Amino acid sequence: xxxxxxxxxxxxxxxxxxxxxxxxxxxxxxxxxxxxxxxxxxxxxxxxxxxxxxxxxxxxxxxxxxxxxxxxxxxxxxxxxxxxxxxxxxxxxxxxxxxxxxxxxxxxxxxxxxxxxxxxxxxxxxxxxxxxxxxxxxxxxxxxxxxxxxxxxxxxxxxxxxxxxxxxxxxxxxxxxxxxxxxxxxxxx
Amino acid sequence: xxxxxxxxxxxxxxxxxxxxxxxxxxxxxxxxxxxxxxxxxxxxxxxxxxxxxxxxxxxxxxxxx
Numbered sequence: 001x002x003x004x005x006x007x008x009x010x011x012x013x014x015x016x017x018x019x020x021x022x023x024x025x026x027x028x029x030x031x032x033x034x035x036x037x038x039x040x041x042x043x044x045x046x047x048x049x050x051x052x053x054x055x056x057x058x059x060x061x062x063x064x065x066x067x068x069x070x071x072x073x074x075x076x077x078x079x080x081x082x083x084x085x086x087x088x089x090x091x092x093x094x095x096x097x098x099x100x101x102x103x104x105x106x107x108x109x110x111x112x113x114x115x116x117x118x119x120x121x122x123x124x125x126x127x128x129x130x131x132x133x134x135x136x137x138x139x140x141x142x143x144x145x146x147x148x149x150x151x152x153x154x155x156x157x158x159x160x161x162x163x164x165x166x167x168x169x170x171x172x173x174x175x176x177x178x179x180x181x182x183x184x185x186x187x188x189x
Numbered sequence: 190x191x192x193x194x195x196x197x198x199x200x201x202x203x204x205x206x207x208x209x210x211x212x213x214x215x216x217x218x219x220x221x222x223x224x225x226x227x228x229x230x231x232x233x234x235x236x237x238x239x240x241x242x243x244x245x246x247x248x249x250x251x252x253x254x
Binding site for chain 2 (some may be wrong): 017019055059075087094095098099100101106107108110111115116117123138144146150151166169172174176177180
């Protein structure tokens, strides 16, 4: 099969950059990761089978570059405080005194995901909500959901306890769903 | 009886690893009776689906891959 790698790379460069920026929260680091990815992809061009798989394959290279970048930065002495980002009480206002949903906060029906996923505007809102996650919480969530780490791996990489890991992920999801409720779904009834 | 607050924690947790038997039973009983939490569970699944297919989705409307 004829290789169309240069065209594929040109077409997805913006997607790669957006993905890298979301994970790394640092334009320079994201640019570096994408650049290294493009170079690696071109150098290994013989290894991919065809255009349909190229995007997935290039994203796999990018994820590894991002992980390397995150590991380098994790060694920097920036001890983030997860509790400062989302304290234990962060979402208490959603529940009443018996800890059941307040009527106004009850989750709504988000309908058919496939339909929502067709809408390019949804992804803009989704990315904006991801970006709103505070940095340390966001990093844990990204590692779990976008970089394919399981919780024990995240705990090891970031030197946090398993219970902290689950708490951080839970709060990230609580924040994310609230953001999507208000920024996307509430306007669409 | 499980509160909604506790139920949300269990639903989040089971996105990452299976719950123990007792926790699973308590959650299922709660879900059978609580539409808000059933929707929350759907939302958790939605988030998981969204993140797993994100990279394939472009924001440029002209993209028709």
